[in-house]
Amino acid sequence: MRLDPHLSQRLVKTLLWTLTGVTLLILIFIIVDIAVKGLPQVTWAFLSQDSTDMGRAGGIFPTIVATAYITLLAILLASPLGVGTAIYLTEYTREGWATRIIRFGSECLAGVPSIILGLFGFVLFVLKLGLGWSVLSGALTLAIMVLPIIIRTSEEAIKAVPQDYRTACYSLGMSQWQTVTRIVLPSALPGITTGIMLSIGRSLGETAVLLFTAGAALRTPVSVFDSGRTMAVHFYILAREGISMPNAYGTAAVLVISILLINIAAYTLMQRLMKRYG
């Protein structure tokens, strides 16, 4: 039996439309829920004041600082490592057992549940290396968590750079390093940026790892050895322990809006890069 092509076309279209619609609806539902319950709490005072009474009153300033601090540090640690590994895997070595082991290791790392990674970070950084519950311990563990994302996306981005570019560079007497830094990496930058953005998103939303490694002190961290409570952890504690649902939603709203803003900023930056190199 054969379906009429017009009918099957319409069926498939409807089906795909529905699937896309459902996905969008879920997203919209979450955002609206958070916006309705959270936005009313978000005032300048909420953003700029210290928390009091375990977060029942006051603002969330310390958690904003801790979030920015830990995420930034984690990304600064993970990006050079991840991009460097990707460059090595794609440009400086041939496919063989060594690359397969590195890739397999990276995939395994990506599959480790964050709670177990948190425990690992706790044992290694907090206890063994004596860093304590701190911004540094948290950032190091987060860096390990996002490393596979950065390696994977950077590798794909570098592989997607047309081979012709490399051939052209070599035939013009450019060294491999010059080729990689002047042509290959700039062309792969949009893809690499995407990976880093994904990593920032993961770090911003992470709780399990940070509960174990950064602690939950509700003070503004100054040194990297201070403990800090990120927005996501703050939200978790406020909601889980029934301290203050309105403030929990307020925190969630700020978190979601910051992720949105970061994505918009990255998108704009990428458009500019593409214009320059496209």
Next chain:
Amino acid sequence: MTQESEIKIRIEDLSFFFGDFQALDGVTLAIQPQEIFGLMGPAKSGKSTLLRVLNRMCDLIVGVRMTGGVWLDGEDILAPDCDVVGLRRRVGLVLSRPTPLPRSIYENLALAPRLAGKKGRNALDEVVEASLKAAQLWGEVKDRLQESALKLSGGQQQRLCLARTLAMEPEVILLDEPTSGLDPISTAKIEATLLQLKNDYTIVLVSNNTKQIARATDRVAFLLMGHIIEIGDTKQVFTVPADQKTDDYISGRFG
């Protein structure tokens, strides 16, 4: 035979293997300065491979092996300690497909000379202008040097690639079917450029197009399955070929 001093590139008993496949078998050849030397032959005859040995671009392929020797101005370029990057600056390569880099027209030309140590805005400007003029592209692009090279047409891109090679001020220019994807007008422009360039450069031209070889080259070698069948002055090879296979090829009976 020509004297050593008049030989730019000397190839002796060169054999080349991709894994189990033998692409070249005992090739011996001498290319003189200021000539356009043609390499012709059907697909898989080894002509592109031979071209890529001359600036060691063959190094980029995994699992290749070669025996024999190649000398550029008497210097062994297959030696393990040969400075490959330096060699490629002296021996430029233009590929069959245009391969502009995702940069402005100006950057495409200035990038490699700058990395090779050419300093100063004025010096680079001069190189860019001179090489674009030599490749007969200056008039078409002089007002939009800062635009992306990817916006040029196929023929313009190919002339840009030729100009880019010239900007390195090489001694030898290798061309691998440089006009295979181009329209007749662009082809004619490239050929005209080559004829002008041969006063200053040694040019090796690989082409599938026997008419182009007949028009543009001074001497020619006919390759078949990795063997050189015949070498000679282009006029002579095309009028009285010494080998029956050459005759069959240029008269279009196979290949």
